[in-house]
Amino acid sequence: MAQTAATTGAGDAPLTITLKEKMLIVRIHSATENAVFFGPKPGSKPGNRFDAPNGEYRVLYASKRLEGAFVETVLRRPKGRLLRWEFVNQKAWSLLRLERPIRLAKLYDEGLQAYAVDAGELSTDDYATSRALARDIHLKFPMIEGLAYRSRYNNGEICYALFNRVVTSDLTPTRCERFDRNGDTVD
Secondary structure (H helix, E strand, O other): OOOEEEEOOOOOOOOEEEEOOOOEEEEEEEOOOOOOOOEOOOOOOOOOOOOOOOOOOOEEEEEOOHHHHHHHHOOOOOHHHOOOHHHHOOEEEEEEEEOOOEEEEEEOOHHHHHOOOOHHHHOOOOOHHHHHHHHHHHHHOOOOOEEEEEOOOOOOOEEEEEEOOOOHHHEEEEEEEEHHHOHHHOO
16 A cells, blocks of 8 residues: 555645555654654744744654655755764664654645646755745645655655644654664665
8 A cells, every 4th residue: 555645636725645644754863852853943043945934833854765864864965065974973863653644735746836836946045935835835724734845855755844733742753773873774
């Protein structure tokens, strides 16, 4: 059985996918913090692609696979274009089990046209368009709990931005591995 189910809509109905109950998603986070965290921290400015421009909601970023989470979180334009092991070793990856189905706006493939956006607008260094789109989806469609999109750094990877409409009890960490203790995970 597939892990997602596409839903098409007419008119103002959004194009969505549903992540199935019990599905595992991957989250990379600081090794010293809990895996289930919606950011940015209160009082902090938005820093990531789909963060709320004015703090209207918080976001937990994850991916379908470890490779997607790694490229989006760790490999994303390291300063000086060198990846330092000290930086990688400060990170951990966790598997999060969904305790219920989660409905996401589909922002890839035919979803781009459905939301009147192109992939280039979601993959630029200027996050104004992607943040505005996420905010608009959050405001217009209260039944949507986040976004599904292609990784900016590896187009073959599907990533998720979960709005804090998903509560922490909807996500159960089932495994947490630090990169500094699992050198065989990365080559």
